[in-house]
Amino acid sequence: MIGPGEVPRLPRGVRVQPDRVRGGWVLLAPERAVTLDAVGQAILAEVDGSRSFGEICARLAAAFGAPEAQIAEDAGGFLNALRERLFLEVSP
Template sequence: MNPEDIPSLPRGVRLHFDKIRETWVLLAPERAVTLDAVGHAVLSEVDGTRSFGEITLALSEKYNAPQEQIAADSAGFLGALRDRRFLDVTP
């Protein structure tokens, strides 16, 4: 994923707090992915307007971590979601 790419959740995909399991999930039609704290933190920043670079910068400032490391980890996570059609990416 390039720094200027803009990730967004496609129509019908949303973050949801599952009260029964007491965890965050990413819901799509007839599919769901349970998120850990890191996955939730990354997806909470995805708003469809900010670029991947802006998102990783915000996360690095929020968690006082190197942006390069956050970008590397987040790119793999978001890439996997894109491959499974849980995420759209606009170049």
């Protein structure tokens, strides 16, 4: 699980971009793609390589009026799944 002080970032070659054909957003990596729903896109919009996971959760909680603990659990699960598939890197 990503700790509150760790900083997630998209590695080189991975990017989020609009899907002009189907609408919505996609996460692209060399020879791989993941279609993002609105929640996934909102989480990745906060991942800039400088904000810690704790800061990301606080911003999302404020933006959506949700408990920060619930945001941390949901966003952490999503980001960990991306990390396992090498779509995301985390630094201390």
